[in-house]
Amino acid sequence: MRDFLRRHPWAAVLLTVANVVLLTGAVALLIAILTSDWGFAAGRPDAAAAASQAVPANGSALLGAAIAVAGSAIGAGIAVAYTGAAALAAMSERPELFGRAMVVVGLAEGIAIYGLIVAIILVGKA
Structure with a gap:
């Protein structure tokens, strides 16, 4: 680059x-x-009260889930970039290290799974 x-x-x-x-x-x-109020409270006489009760909790949980997935995916991408490059460099000199190198890269990918689990828990509670 x-x-x-x-x-x-x-x-x-x-x-x-x-x-x-x-x-x-x-x-x-x-x-x-x-x-935004997402249009949930439109047309109701108590629109301000309905918007203040229902929308922020649901929207905040979904926003938190999106942040969890995005952050963990970015972190996993960075981790896989470094561990993948190191694994390829090690395997080019010693091919018998393939199994160990793939385990390390797989552990780096696990970071994204943790973010996905957190997002599923947050969406389930929304």
């Missing part, structure tokens, strides 16, 4: 702009989720 960015300096600017656009969109979506 570093060599690619040296050969094409405009790509770094393009990647930075794309990251800023994605971050801005994610923040705007988060603000929209946290401030």
